[in-house]
Amino acid sequence: MGQVDLDRSVGYALKRAVTTLHGALEAELRGHGLSLPQYACLELLAQRPGLSNAELARGAFVTRQAMHQLLASLLASGLVTSQGTGRARRLQLTAEGQRRLRGPSLAVAAIEERMLAGLSPHQRENLRQDLITCAEALREPERRHA
Amino acid sequence: MGQVDLDRSVGYALKRAVTTLHGALEAELRGHGLSLPQYACLELLAQRPGLSNAELARGAFVTRQAMHQLLASLLASGLVTSQGTGRARRLQLTAEGQRRLRGPSLAVAAIEERMLAGLSPHQRENLRQDLITCAEALREPERRHA
DNA sequence: CCCATGTCAGTATTACTGACATTG
DNA sequence: CCAATGTCAGTAGTACTGACATGG
Secondary structure (H helix, E strand, O other): OOOOOOOOOHHHHHHHHHHHHHHHHHHHHHOOOOOHHHHHHHHHHHHOOOOOHHHHHHHHOOOHHHHHHHHHHHHHOOOEEEEOOOOOOEEEEOHHHHHHHHHHHHHHHHHHHHHOOOOOHHHHHHHHHHHHHHHHHHHHHHOOOO | OOOOOOOOOHHHHHHHHHHHHHHHHHHHHHOOOOOHHHHHHHHHHHHOOOOOHHHHHHHOOOOHHHHHHHHHHHHHOOOEEEEOOOOOOEEEEOHHHHHHHHHHHHHHHHHHHHHOOOOOHHHHHHHHHHHHHHHHHHHHHHOOOO
């Protein structure tokens, strides 16, 4: 065989974990009036103020078109502001955006904490590092432009 | 703050890993004429013959309605057969389904192997276990029906 | 000139919720 | 009767591809 064994597959466990996490996050965020993509965008801007749309898209793992339309609603809601009209517009949270993010951000942190409750700090860091190692390993053969 | 720190967040690393994996899988499977959900369904049936639609749905982390419509195309394509008309219909791959799955299954195994190339067998198992621990931890408070 | 970006459309896939008959 | 299932619709949210102007 040598094929995939679901009961031993890291990929399958990965999918299970993410699905469960997404479900928990969406359920929680719904109560805060935010979708998961919206939250991700706001959180990204909170921690990395001044990102452009394209940078934000890369950080959220979506296309810049998808981020563009997501941002449109956030801009319209007054949670985010755009500065300049040049090539890379600086985006950042408004005061209202910061206020609206506070609760959800704490709630999300609590969920992540609950998810990791069974792991020691050492295990958590190992887990995070291994996940990054996995992502890096898959990105290699992409060989972006040139 | 005590809020989410993207650069230290396991959840963020999890999302990055899954997104990258999905991208690699979809790119590969496209060449085999299968979508990722279709592949998942076939692989599940290959390893657990006789599953019902609802069981399949749980195994693939989607609703039974979503699985139902996915199965419709696979049944129409003759890759899967349904037996009985009772409450829990037994589903299984046809000979054609098995044949069509072979290549994709090997390709997916290769991708998973590439993803894990930087990790020792011990690390891989640790990673898988930790992911399952995380998923379990989040599932607790759901408390399904009483 | 070139590449990345911002932006406008259109499309498509995918899954979801709701509803209801059926089965065990 | 009840819980789970199969199934039919309709809906929605999300992202994707294509295209094109702009800017550095």
